[in-house]
Structures are given as structure tokens and as C-alpha cells.
Amino acid sequence: MTERKQFKLPDVGEGLTEAEIVKWHVKPGDQVEVNQTIVEIETAKAVVELPCPFEGTVGELMVEEGQTVDVGVPIISVDVAPDGSEPAAPSASAAADTSEDLVPQADEPGVVQPEQPKRQPVLVGYGVKPGATKRRARKQASPPPPSSPSPAPAAPAAAQAARPAPTAGGAGTATRSYPQVVDNGLPLAKPPVRKMAKDLGVDLATITGTGPRGSITREDVQQALAAPAAAPVAAPGVQAGAPAAAAGVREERIAVRGVRKATANAMVASAFTAPHVTEFVQVDVTRTVEAVRRLRDLPEFADVKISPLLLVAKALLTAVARYPMVNSTWVDAPNPSNGTSGGGAEIVVKHYVNLGIAAATERGLIVPNVKDAHTLSLPGLARALAELTATARSGKATPADLTGGTISITNVGVFGVDTGTPILTPGESAILCIGQIRDMPWVHEGELAIRKVTTLALSFDHRVIDGELGSKVLRDVGAMLEDPLHFLAWT
Amino acid sequence: MTIDSVRGAPGSGELADSELVQLLTPEGERVDHPDYPLDITAEEVRGLYRDLVTVRRIDLEAVALTRQGELGIWASLLGQEAAQIGSGRALTGNDMVFPTYREHAVAYCRNVEPLKLLGLFRGVNHGGWDPKEHGFHLYTIVIGSQTLHATGYAMGIQRDGVLGSDKAGATIAYFGDGATSQGDVNESFVFASVFNAPVVFFCQNNQWAISEPLEKQSRIPLYKRAQGFGFPGVRVDGNDVLACLAVTRKSLAHARDGQGPTLIEAYTYRMGAHTTTDDPTRYRLKAEEEAWKAKDPIERVKKYLVKEGEADQAFFDEVEAEAKKMATELRKACLALPDPEPLAIFEHAYAEPHPLLTEEQEQFAAYLASFEEEGTAR
Numbered sequence: 001m002t003e004r005k006q007f008k009l010p011d012v013g014e015g016l017t018e019a020e021i022v023k024w025h026v027k028p029g030d031q032v033e034v035n036q037t038i039v040e041i042e043t044a045k046a047v048v049e050l051p052c053p054f055e056g057t058v059g060e061l062m063v064e065e066g067q068t069v070d071v072g073v074p075i076i077s078v079d080v081a082p083d084g085s086e087p088a089a090p091s092a093s094a095a096a097d098t099s100e101d102l103v104p105q106a107d108e109p110g111v112v113q114p115e116q117p118k119r120q121p122v123l124v125g126y127g128v129k130p131g132a133t134k135r136r137a138r139k140q141a142s143p144p145p146p147s148s149p150s151p152a153p154a155a156p157a158a159a160q161a162a163r164p165a166p167t168a169g170g171a172g173t174a175t176r177s178y179p180q181v182v183d184n185g186l187p188l189a190k191p192p193v194r195k196m197a198k199d200l201g202v203d204l205a206t207i208t209g210t211g212p213r214g215s216i217t218r219e220d221v222q223q224a225l226a227a228p229a230a231a232p233v234a235a236p237g238v239q240a241g242a243p244a245a246a247a248g249v250r251e252e253r254i255a256v257r258g259v260r261k262a263t264a265n266a267m268v269a270s271a272f273t274a275p276h277v278t279e280f281v282q283v284d285v286t287r288t289v290e291a292v293r294r295l296r297d298l299p300e301f302a303d304v305k306i307s308p309l310l311l312v313a314k315a316l317l318t319a320v321a322r323y324p325m326v327n328s329t330w331v332d333a334p335n336p337s338n339g340t341s342g343g344g345a346e347i348v349v350k351h352y353v354n355l356g357i358a359a360a361t362e363r364g365l366i367v368p369n370v371k372d373a374h375t376l377s378l379p380g381l382a383r384a385l386a387e388l389t390a391t392a393r394s395g396k397a398t399p400a401d402l403t404g405g406t407i408s409i410t411n412v413g414v415f416g417v418d419t420g421t422p423i424l425t426p427g428e429s430a431i432l433c434i435g436q437i438r439d440m441p442w443v444h445e446g447e448l449a450i451r452k453v454t455t456l457a458l459s460f461d462h463r464v465i466d467g468e469l470g471s472k473v474l475r476d477v478g479a480m481l482e483d484p485l486h487f488l489a490w491t
Numbered sequence: 492m493t494i495d496s497v498r499g500a501p502g503s504g505e506l507a508d509s510e511l512v513q514l515l516t517p518e519g520e521r522v523d524h525p526d527y528p529l530d531i532t533a534e535e536v537r538g539l540y541r542d543l544v545t546v547r548r549i550d551l552e553a554v555a556l557t558r559q560g561e562l563g564i565w566a567s568l569l570g571q572e573a574a575q576i577g578s579g580r581a582l583t584g585n586d587m588v589f590p591t592y593r594e595h596a597v598a599y600c601r602n603v604e605p606l607k608l609l610g611l612f613r614g615v616n617h618g619g620w621d622p623k624e625h626g627f628h629l630y631t632i633v634i635g636s637q638t639l640h641a642t643g644y645a646m647g648i649q650r651d652g653v654l655g656s657d658k659a660g661a662t663i664a665y666f667g668d669g670a671t672s673q674g675d676v677n678e679s680f681v682f683a684s685v686f687n688a689p690v691v692f693f694c695q696n697n698q699w700a701i702s703e704p705l706e707k708q709s710r711i712p713l714y715k716r717a718q719g720f721g722f723p724g725v726r727v728d729g730n731d732v733l734a735c736l737a738v739t740r741k742s743l744a745h746a747r748d749g750q751g752p753t754l755i756e757a758y759t760y761r762m763g764a765h766t767t768t769d770d771p772t773r774y775r776l777k778a779e780e781e782a783w784k785a786k787d788p789i790e791r792v793k794k795y796l797v798k799e800g801e802a803d804q805a806f807f808d809e810v811e812a813e814a815k816k817m818a819t820e821l822r823k824a825c826l827a828l829p830d831p832e833p834l835a836i837f838e839h840a841y842a843e844p845h846p847l848l849t850e851e852q853e854q855f856a857a858y859l860a861s862f863e864e865e866g867t868a869r
Binding site for chain 1: 551552555557558559560561764767768769770772773774776777819822
């Protein structure tokens with residue numbers, strides 16, 4: 001005879017309200033111990049492993065991997081031996097926690113509860129349990145709320161008269177009674193509800209509130225969202241002149257978070273701190289394409305897929321070796337770690353290359369980098385690039401992969417366009433952009449021919465790199481791709 | 492990206508500084524230091540080992556309880572056990588500790604029940620222990636402000652005229668590397684210095700002020716800052732329990748004798764997150780943690796005991812089992828902690844009755860009494 005206990009998703013980080021189940025470490029039927037890791041979850045703050053609070057046999061995994069669940073929702077059940085060493089019924093508060101507290105409590109008779117929120121997120125713990133905070137009825141004898149709960153007005157003691165009178169005349173009660181209607185034309189709603197409505201793209205003006213004094217509650221917003229067709233009916237007159245909303249919404253609001261937010265911040269930071277210059281050059285890369293084809297036949301490249309990007313990367317690395325300044329960082333204040341003194345800015349030139357490759361992933365744009373790419377042989381670089389893109393695409397790039405880059409490449413050719421003006425990865429001074437390679441009419445050895453041509457673009461931080469240096473780097477990269485023999489000459 | 496790309500290998504643990512006081516190497520070799528001789532019996536070393544294992548286990552349990560939603564937050568001391576036990580065991584009954592929110596092992600040395608600490612982070616008490624009884628002030632959450640309290644308290648001891656006598660005590664203020672950038676800490680250095688206050692500033696430099704690395708806090712080793720304020724500073728291997736014990740003992744004796752303050756920089760590493768709401772993988776590299784793992788404060792004591800033949804496997808197993816039992820009991824007791832009475836919030840705000848507070852208390856009691864009885868009394 002065992003007792004089935006449920007473990008509910010806790011708030012593991014000061015006021016988080018939800019988390020995504022990343023990976024289960026156990027399956028039904030498994031024996032688990034107290035504090036054994038059972039699941040990995042990802043919150044807005046971190047990926048964390050959750051330890052099991054019970055000892056017993058896993059009954060059921062109640063949430064699938066990839067699902068996002070609210071704090072307080074049961075995620076796993078464990079069959080626990082009764083009277084086991086485990087906290088069977090440790091306390092009133094914990095005992096009530098098994099599962100029933102998630103069932104909405106029936107309103108108590110006579111209790112006015114105009115707003116019946118579900119679990120409200122608070123700063124810590126599981127959030128407020130409706131069951132634990134259900135209200136008892138006020139005694140009938142007690143005066144109705146509009147009059148002050150303070151007994152003070154009945155006791156005008158001398159001591160109180162000395163204080164700034166909080167109960168001067170009727171003002172004390174007047175401030176406590178709420179105006180029936182707020183006549184500023186704005187709908188009544190608490191700030192979190194406004195935020196929620198904004199996030200969900202719901203216009204509060206279209207909702208009739210059911211909360212206290214007609215205020216709009218979370219439930220009202222959710223209902224409005226569930227039945228969008230009904231929404232425009234409210235607030236007639238305001239919409240005069242506006243064409244009736246056809247089936248489907250005309251605008252959509254998408255909350256900015258995660259990679260989108262990080263990308264936006266990085267791009268703004270970069271665009272408005274480093275003065276960007278972008279230069280372009282068109283190059284005949286027929287020989288590079290041919291070279292890549294021949295490399296594929298070599299045993300060294302038998303187990304790795306390669307593309308012209310490999311030689312573009314190699315060309316950039318070679319150019320960095322020839323012009324180290326392009327692989328540097330502008331630092332506004334001197335770096336305290338190296339002990340230098342003096343007040344001005346510094347340029348930190350790196351004698352290593354962590355080569356960033358911009359990758360479009362499901363989560364958005366990320367720029368993982370190949371560490372110490374300058375030390376790699378060509379097959380080694382090929383493998384590192386393949387691994388990097390595979391890791392990035394699968395969403396498993398670690399913070400280490402994503403930080404510490406020194407120079408980057410972005411391949412917009414994969415999207416079928418010729419070129420772009422890339423924005424620098426923050427902290428770097430140059431980024432090389434390669435467009436699509438396509439057949440073009442080209443003057444080759446004095447005659448018009450059909451050649452494989454691409455456009456290279458190099459954006460650089462003009463604080464660090466002058467037009468001359470940037471041009472040299474771009475020209476050399478082009479030269480190496482036009483005739484790979486340059487690789488031999490320059491390395 | 493800028494941060495990582497411009498700094499070298501921070502906190503990699505490679506310390507060129509020859510002034511680091513160390514009595515027990517990471518390999519478990521006992522070494523001597525001319526300024527800090529330490530006579531210690533095998534029994535005492537075993538006791539320190541027991542302390543280290545126990546506090547690590549308690550800490551682990553608290554982290555697990557937080558992950559299970561039973562505590563609101565927890566600041567893990569993982570990796571800093573030696574700094575806390577070494578300094579904590581150097582204290583005597585007359586000394587007064589001013590901790591941060593991470594000094595669980597020092598609390599343990601001062602006989603503050605671990606359950607009281609858990610109660611604080613479970614939100615059922617505001618500290619719960621009597622600071623006077625334990626010579627251990629309540630946890631300070633504000634960064635660095637306790638250094639002022641410690642300095643003021645030390646100046647009080649000085650004015651009691653007991654320094655140099657048997658009744659002499661000193662204060663010890665715990666804080667982290669990040670706190671050294673705070674005005675409060677620097678102000679307390681000034682006061683302690685000019686008044687020659689009997690205070691030991693014990694800085695656990697765990698290399699990270701949440702996500703901010705040490706090199707963004709200081710251009711010089713932290714212990715050298717003391718010189719500028721006019722009192723001695725010393726850097727000790729914070730993962731070496733013997734060195735922490737010897738250095739703290741000497742600094743406290745110095746203070747009790749009326750010779751003024753000392754800054755101790757215990758060079759250590761926070762192996763875990765800043766708190767349970769933090770994710771260190773977002774700002775530091777695994778390799779750095781690995782480098783510090785080799786300097787584990789507990790392993791080196793174990794190696795030493797084994798090497799000297801002063802402890803066998805049975806001893807280690809017994810310590811482990813005891814710690815586990817303690818943790819299991821702690822878990823049970825934590826889950827059984829009752830919610831406080833609503834009126835308890837008024838109890839410890841003022842030492843003596845305060846008219847405004849009394850009035851508010853009465854109003855709140857009347858409010859609570861205005862509800863219908865729910866079965867039996869609440």
C-alpha cells in the first residue's frame with residue numbers, strides 16, 4: 001500500500017511564474033531518492049535541476065518535455081511508502097500541499113469575492129494558495145468597509161490632537177470611499193493586468209470589467225482574448241470611422257524576450273557605439289568553388305561536409321594574421337585587470353582568433369565562435385565549423401560558445417541575397433559578410449565568360465580601423481578567394 | 492562579449508602572489524609559515540574535518556529544499572567552508588560576529604541551530620536567534636553595512652575598557668569582494684583605523700560579486716587596501732582551514748590586545764551560484780570552476796589525515812553518515828516549521844514599548860478579531 005504524492009513546480013527564483021520542462025531524468029517505475037535530480041527546467045533566469053522531495057517509485061510524469069507550465073502545477077507523481085522516512089504529513093501547511101489545493105475552492109456562503117483570482121504569483125515560494133488564504137466572513141457587527149477600520153475618530157485624545165490630524169472632519173472617510181466612476185476615460189485595471197493586456201495585444205477599452213468598481217481583471221482579459229469577435233462590440237462610438245475588423249486581427253503584438261531581446265540590445269549597443277563603415281567587393285570565386293570540390297575528395301575531408309564558407313573563414317584568418325589590428329576591441333576605460341594606468345581609452349589587439357559565425361536558429365540569431373581558430377588546420381577548422389553550426393541549430397550552444405568572439409562572419413548568401421551591411425558583434429571591430437554565389441557574366445582573361453561570382457562586404461569599427469586597413473583586409477580576402485594560390489603565398 | 496573578450500583568465504586560481512599564507516596545500520602537505528605558527532592536534536584536525544563536511548551537507552540540503560519550493564532563496568557557501576570554519580573556530584565567547592547572509596558555517600560554529608537559518612529563508616522568522624546569546628548578529632542582507640555595525644560595536648568594547656584583559660573581546664565583520672567597493676566598508680575602514688578599534692575585517696574573496704569579476708572591483712589585491720587606511724592586511728588561502736584558523740586567531744588576539752584592526756582577505760572561490768536565483772554559467776567558464784575544484788577545502792584535509800595515518804575510512808564514513816542524518820532531520824524539522832502568528836511581527840521591532848507601534852498592534856489585533864470564528868479559534 002503506497003501513497004501517491006505530487007511534486008508541484010516550485011518557484012526556483014524569486015517571483016518566477018512559469019518554467020519549461022527541458023529534460024526528464026526519470027521515467028515511470030524508476031526508484032527515486034530524496035534530492036535525486038529528476039528534471040531539468042528552464043526559467044526566465046536559468047536552467048536548473050530539480051531534486052526530488054520524496055523517496056519512492058515514480059508514478060507518472062505529468063508534463064512533457066518542451067512544455068511550459070505555471071508554478072504550482074503538479075509535474076510528477078511519486079508512490080511513497082506510507083510512514084516512510086519521508087515527510088508524510090510534516091505540517092499543516094505542507095500536508096495541505098498534496099494536490100487538493102489546486103482545485104478551485106468553492107466560495108464560502110455569504111462571502112463576497114468579486115475577484116476570484118487563481119494562484120497569484122508572489123515574490124517567493126509557490127505563490128498564494130487560494131485555499132490557504134480563503135477569507136472568513138467579517139462579523140455582522142463590524143461596520144461596513146467604507147467607514148474607517150480605525151477606532152481613532154471616537155477617541156480624540158490629547159496625544160492624537162498633537163499629531164497632524166489624520167481624521168480631520170469627514171476627510172478621513174472621504175478618502176477611503178472610492179469614487180464610483182473614474183471619469184478620465186481610461187478603463188480601470190491594476191498595473192499587472194494592464195501589462196498582461198498589453199503583452200497579449202488586448203485593448204482594455206474594449207473590455208467590460210467584472211472586478212470591484214467595474215475594474216478589469218485577469219479573467220476578463222483572458223476571456224476577451226478567447227472571444228475576440230465579441231470585443232469590438234464594447235465601446236461603441238469610439239470606433240466610429242474605423243472599418244469593422246474582418247476575420248483575423250489587423251495587428252499583433254509579440255512580446256520581446258529571449259534571443260530576440262538579447263539580439264536587439266546587442267545590435268543597438270553596437271550600432272550606436274561603434275561608428276560603422278561597410279565596404280564591398282565583387283569577386284570571381286570560380287576557383288574557390290572548384291577548390292572546395294577537389295578538397296571534398298581528399299581523405300582528410302572524408303568525414304566532414306565542407307562548403308566555400310570554409311575557405312572564406314580561412315581567408316579571414318589569413319588576413320587577420322597579416323593585419324592583426326582588424327582583430328581587436330575598443331575599450332572605453334582602461335582594463336583594470338592588466339594593471340595599466342592612465343585615463344584614456346585603449347585598443348586591445350588579440351593575438352588569437354575566436355571566429356564567430358552568425359547562425360539563424362529557431363530561437364533567433366546567435367553568433368557562436370570557434371575558439372582559437374587561428375591554431376586549427378584546414379580539416380580541423382572544417383570540423384569545428386560543422387560542429388559549431390550543428391550545436392547552434394540544435395539550440396545547445398552554451399554561453400561559452402557565444403561569448404569571447406574576436407571577429408565574425410555572416411553568410412547571408414544562404415538566404416539568396418547578394419550582400420548586406422552587417423552590424424558588428426559588440427566588442428569586435430570587424431565582420432565579414434558573404435553573399436550568394438551565382439553565375440554571372442564576367443570579364444575573365446580578357447573575354448566575357450560565365451563565372452561564379454559573389455559579393456563580399458566588410459563592416460568595421462572606424463574608431464579602430466581606417467579605410468586603408470579595412471580595404472586591405474577586404475581586398476586580400478577577395479584575392480584569396482579569387483585565386484586560392486594566395487593561401488600558399490601568405491601563410 | 493566585451494567583458495569576456497577583454498579580460499584574461501580571471502580567478503583561474505593561479506596566484507603569483509607569494510604573500511599568500513598557506514599551511515596546508517591542496518595536495519594535503521602541511522607547510523609552515525614563519526608568522527603564523529600553528530600547534531594543532533590530530534583530534535582537532537579531525538574536528539575541523541567533521542565541521543567542514545557537516546556544513547557542506549547542511550548547505551546542500553538547503554539548496555535542495557529551495558529547489559523544491561520549501562525555501563524562498565538560499566545563498567550557498569559551497570567552496571567557502573574552510574574560510575568560514577577556520578575563522579569561526581578562532582572565535583571565543585567574548586567575540587561578536589557581524590555576518591552577511593552566507594555565513595552559515597560561522598553560524599554553525601556559534602551554535603546557531605541551522606533550522607533557525609532555514610526559518611529565515613522560509614519566511615517564518617526574521618532571524619530567530621538571540622544575537623547576544625550566540626555572539627552572532629542577525630544576517631545582514633544589505634551589502635557591506637554590517638562592517639559599520641562591527642566597527643561601532645568594537646569601539647564600544649574599547650570604551651568598556653576591557654581590552655588587554657581576560658574579558659576582552661573583538662568583533663569580526665564578514666563581507667565579500669564585492670562589498671569592498673561599497674562606501675560603508677571604506678568608511679568603516681577609516682573609523683576602525685583612526686580609533687584603533689578591535690575589529691577584524693574578514694573578506695571572503697570568492698572572485699565573483701554575483702556576475703562581476705574581481706578585476707572589475709580592484710586594481711590591487713584586496714588585502715593591500717588596508718595599508719592605505721593604515722592597518723595591516725593579510726591574504727590567506729581561503730580554502731585552507733588551518734591557515735584561516737591561524738591567521739584569524741592571531742588577528743583577533745591582536746585586536747583584543749588593543750592593537751587595532753586587521754583586514755584578512757581569504758582567497759577562495761564560490762563554487763555554486765551567488766544564490767539559488769542565479770545562473771553562473773551565464774557569466775563564467777566551466778574551466779575556471781574545474782581549476783578551483785582541485786583546491787577543494789575538504790579534500791585537502793582528508794588527504795592530510797590519510798597521509799598522516801590519523802584517520803581511516805571508518806572515520807570518514809562515520810562523519811558522512813552523521814552529516815546525512817543531520818540533514819535528514821533538518822529537512823523534516825524545516826517542513827514542520829509552523830507559520831508565525833500574525834501579531835508576532837510586532838514582537839522584536841523595539842526593545843521597549845513604543846506608543847505608535849502599540850497602537851498599530853492593537854488595531855491589527857482588533858482587525859483580526861473582527862472575523863467570524865472558523866470552527867475553533869485561529
